[in-house]
Amino acid sequence: MRLKPTLLVKIGLLLLVINATNHGAFSRAHFLLVDKRLITLVIFGAIWILSLAAILAAAFHPSPVVRLFWAVPLSVAGTAAFAYYAVQQSEFFIFDVLNFWSARHDTNRALDFYSGAIVPSLTVFFVSFVAFSMPTGLSTEVHRPMRFALSMAPLLPIVLMILVVLYRDGKGSDAMPKQFAPLSLTVLAAYKIDTGRFPDRHQVQLTPGTPLVRALVLMVDESVRADHVSLEPGNPYTPEWAAVRQPWIDFSPAVSGSNCSNNSNALLRFMANPRNLSTSITTNPTVWQYAKAAGFRTVYIDAQAGFISAYGKLQNYMTPAETNSIDRLYKLDASIPTHQLDDELVRITLSELSRGDRVFIYANKNGAHFPYVNDAPGDKKPPVAIDGNFVGNDPATLATYASAVRWSTDRTMAKLTRDANWNGMTMIYTSDHGQNFSPGHLTHCSSASNVDPQEGIVPLMVATEDPGLRQRFTGVSQRFPGHGSHFAIAPTLMELMGYAPADIASIYDESLLHNLDTKPRFVSDDLFGVFSSQANWHDVDPFTQRPRTQTARQHSVQAQVN
Structure with a gap:
């Protein structure tokens, strides 16, 4: 069977985006294997497999509305990971998200300083958005229950990564798929920011004497x-x-x-x-x-x-x-x-x-x-x-x-x-x-x-x-x-x-x-x-x-x- 040009272009763009936005996945898997952390390796591999399946579900969903719906957050997530790696040569973690939120007033100054990464990042976003939202090139009919399941599929890796980071006390997102990891970290950071409650500050209990300075x-x-x-x-x-x-x-x-x-x-x-x-x-x-x-x-x-x-x-x-x-x-x-x-x-x-x-x-x-x-x-x-x-x-x-x-x-x-x-x-x-x-x-x-x-x-x-x-x-x-x-x-x-x-x-x-x-x-x-x-x-x-x-x-x- 001869594949349609639209399908070939879509597959090619998806592979290009996944490759450009995900760094260190194979290195991470190799490290876990050499370090004999087999359970962690199995979990890591399972999340990656589920994430790839979710990407396919979002990108090849028969409904253009669903494809457009997921094209935005998945493209933003991948672009954010790409931009951070372009600046830092590493991925960001939950603590980076919390730091970014605290220093959000410096966004314009940071964009000015790291302006060299803006054009490549926008290019990645554009290619990613097109890859997810463009027609599938497939004519297969999908029944309503399956259509709904496929439309919800990207939520699964997001939830799984949240659970991993919570279990690891803020860590554990290393080399996870970047179409989902930034979304998971952002949701978790927003929850922590909104629900974080600290005890009242103590009053001064010590009695001061004469100051040494005026x-x-x-x-x-x-x-x-x-x-x-x-x-x-x-x-x-x-x-x-x-x-x-x-x-x-x-x-x-x-x-x-x-x-x-x-x-x-x-x-x-x-x-x-x-x-x-x-x-x-x-x-x-x-x-x-x-x-x-x-x-x-x-x-x-x-x-x-x-x-x-x-x-x-x-x-x-x-x-x-x-x-x-x-x-x-x-x-x-x-x-x-x-x-x-x-x-x-x-x-x-x-x-x-x-x-x-x-x-x-x-x-x-x-x-x-x-x-x-x-x-x-x-x-x-x-x-x-x-x-x-x-x-x-x-x-x-x-x-x-x-x-x-x-x-x-x-x-x-x-x-x-x-x-x-x-x-x-x-x-x-x-x-x-x-x-x-x-x-x-x-x-x-x-x-x-x-x-x-x-x-x-x-x-x-x-x-x-x-x-x-x-x-x-x-x-x-x-x-x-x-x-x-x-x-x-x-x-x-x-x-x-x-x-x-x-x-x-x-x-x-x-x-x-x-x-x-x-x-x-x-x-x-x-x-x-x-x-x-x-x-x-x-x-x-x-x-x-x-x-x-x-x-x-x-x-x-x-x-x-x-």
Whole structure:
């Protein structure tokens, strides 16, 4: 029997789409076989067989309405998997979906930065949609009961994958058919987001004494790597800051709380404790509560709020309930050009400090957020990379990133250092996460086992002119090089606010004022115990993981960022 051209085209397009959107299926099966995980292999194979049957049922259904109905979600799912793989060279998991939802206000910026994947992804969607919706080229009649069963067939692999991921505490979707896996993960993530309920936060139980400072600032930069911040005179990245380095003590390189903005900021604000991460992050008093109990006026400055379209412009897991403990909330809007956001943040910080009262300020800078080209004015964007020894992305991207750091971090932190009244004031500076410039990977926020250590290596510095505090901070930085961590910031803030070191030590293991004995590490994926109370930790040696030497940094071509 001679096959019709329509049928041949349809089969060819389906095979093309399945091949383009599914990576690693055979590798996964081979791994399970070699690892002798035969039960898992049988389940994996069975889901694949059922998924292929469901694809055929959707694509060859005699009703054009049914084919069109399934063409949209199955094509969207396959395209999403293809696009993510094009950017990250890996598949995404349930925790990526949760991260995407939390950072949905950054969609436009992400599309701009990863614009190279848009056209290929749209092409995949178009081909997939045509493959599923076009006529079948078959004339076989199907009775009504069978027609209904075939129309519902794609639901079976979706449900099965949901059950597998639930059973595996958020894992188990590796190399599953991408026409269904993204749909399963999205449905499950939506359910978790809608039904997630956390216990009420505790009130502050500790009694604070006399604060060690009058003013306390926690400055959290955005996407700044540790090797792009230096207090060495004449360095090519932050020379202006280095010129006014006198009050600063350098704990860099350090390790962030997480490799994702929302997670790191939540860990800092919620005073999380690595001893019992998921419990402490959901029940601990917030940094605002500790500050107010110690008599501090509280101020929050968000230089990224203009990119949030949602009502209230709250991000990083901040809720309206949390804002009740914030006396002054600044949300810089979209009327301010991106490259001027940190200038406005510095202006507000200096204004709040000038009041002379007891104040705690938490500031989220715009920093070097992608697309980096927007973070500095046009005449500050170098055309080539500033360091030939830097292993990473294309030279233009690296140069633009360095320019963004030079403009948004070096220049603004130098101004803040010069103009601030340091009498009784201490400031802690860090970044929410690092950046991974390896080709074919996300810069940060990777999930599961695909996390690069560079995503969690950040600068960490403390500035004060109090002789006693300077001696203590300097001593810890010298005794524990490379052991700085976001998890040491919460107990440091508490002691500066006036809480007793003995009380703090009963809760936390390390502090920038005492010791940094714990090996630095950061956490990814399930911070809040949505699926499991066991967090996904990543040990990091900030020195051995740095991609280039100090000598290479010192001999970089400075002219490119001037």
